[in-house]
Amino acid sequence: MIHTRAALLSLLCTGISFAAGEGWSTDYEAAKKEAAGSKKSLLIDFTGSDWCxxxxxxxxxxxxxxxxxxGVKDKFVLLELDYPQDKSGQSEALxxxxxxxxxxxxxxGFPTILLADEEGRPFAATGYEPxxxxxYVxxxxxxxxxxxxRDEGFSSAEKLEGAAKAKALVGVLxxxxxxxxxxxxxxxxxxDAIKQAxxxxxxxxxxxxxxxxxxTKFEGDLNALAEKQDFDGALALIDKTLKEGGMEPEDTQRVSHMRSLVYAEQGKFDEAIKAVDEAMKIAPExxxxxxxxxxxxxLEAMKAHGKPAE
Known part of the structure; x- marks a missing residue:
């Protein structure tokens, strides 16, 4: 009994959870430490176990x-990060x-599978594969x-200088x-090294x-306004961003397109359709x-049936 209890305590301390599946850790820092000690990479599974x-x-x-x-035991430390609807089985700390x-x-989105080094820096991303x-292995x-x-690229770039070094580093990223x-x-x-070189x-x-x-900042500010249902503020932000310019055509299109979503949220379908048309013209291909x-x-269908925007 003593040995059984000790084993259970050991599992809790190391973050290994049979709910996550045998061999999977749920402790980020412990997984990184194990990866460093075993010279393995991390396989991080962002999942929604009871809904996704x-x-x-x-x-x-x-x-x-x-x-x-x-197939993975000698290459990866497995880390599950679960976001279930029923969180009763998870501690507040987890x-x-x-x-x-x-x-x-x-x-x-879920599932997101990241491969990362022992510092937690991702070097590849994937998801479900048939x-x-x-x-899958x-x-x-x-x-x-x-x-x-990545590692060989960084090493090679260190031997270069100036624009050649910057180009090599950009290629690695x-x-x-x-x-x-x-x-x-x-x-x-x-x-920073690219900027300096x-x-x-x-x-x-x-x-x-x-x-x-x-x-990214624009989208964050827009989301904050949307959460407050500040539609006038959202439209003003879109207009301000477009007026400032300096963006690539597809980014300009992306910002312009947001106007149609704001109008749709308000049920203003004529304005929303017009805004979509204007955005499409920016980069039609x-x-x-x-x-x-x-x-x-x-939007045309919702306008015809008088349905509110989703």
């Missing part, structure tokens, strides 16, 4: 199987940790090569195919980063324009 259909599917088709467990990490990694556990092995490419938010959060020192910004990277940061065309049809 694709998360449940990924767990049932891949994570539960021995083929997966045996919930707080998970919420902070969702913000830190800017998680926008094919079962064997194919092969998929992860391919993504694991991104860490090798782009090669990981991470979101802009993840790059700006976890690779600050690399971005290439003050003239011959790669255009700094300009693009500034534009992305500006767009863009992927966003195709999506806007679908929105326009929805």
């Amino acid at each position: 259909g694709w998360c449940i599917k990924l767990n049932d088709e891949v994570f539960k199987h021995d083929t997966f467990k045996n 919930q707080k940790q998970n919420e902070e990490l969702a913000k830190k990694y800017v998680v926008e 094919g079962g556990p064997g194919e 092969k998929h992860l092995d391919t993504l694991l090569e991104k860490r090798k490419a 782009e090669g990981m195919e991470l979101s802009d938010s993840m790059v700006s959060t976890f690779y600050v020192s690399t971005i 290439d003050p003239e910004d011959s790669t255009g990277f700094v300009k693009k980063q500034a534009a992305k940061e500006r767009l 863009s992927e966003a324009a195709v999506q806007m065309d679908g929105l326009r049809k929805q």
Whole structure:
């Protein structure tokens, strides 16, 4: 009995949870420490275990199987960050940790699977993939090569100077195919090195980063106004941002498109449809324009039936 109790206490202390699946940790700091000690990478699963259909599917088709467990045991420390609707099985400390990490990694959907180094810096991102556990292990092995490419790229760039160094570092960042938010959060020192090596910004990277940061701030401010139902304030912010200019056509289109969503939220369908048309004209061949065309049809249908906007 004493040994059993000690074993249970040990599991609690190390963050291993059988609710998360045998071999999965739920403790971020403990997982990073284990990854550093074992020279493995982190596999972080952002999941909604009791509501997210694709998360449940990924767990049932891949994570539960021995083929997966045996295929990753020598390469990854497994970390599950769960966001269930029923949080009764989670401590307040665990919930707080998970919420902070969702913000830190800017998680926008579930499941999100990140591969990261022992410091928690992501180097690859994925999600559900069909094919079962064997194919998923092969998929992860391919993504694991991104860490090798990253580290070798950084090492090679250190031997260069000036614009050549900046170009090499930009190539490394782009090669990981991470979101802009993840790059700006976890690779600050690399971005600083690019700026120092290439003050003239011959790669255009700094300009693009500034534009992305500006767009991120705009969206954050717009969301804050939307939460307060301050529609006039939201429209004023959109107009101000467009008047300031300095954005790429697709970013300008993205900002302009927000006007249609504000009008739709108010049930002003004529204004919303007009705003969609104006936004589509900015970059008619863009992927966003195709999506806007679908929105326009929805707005037409809601206008015809007098339905409020969703």
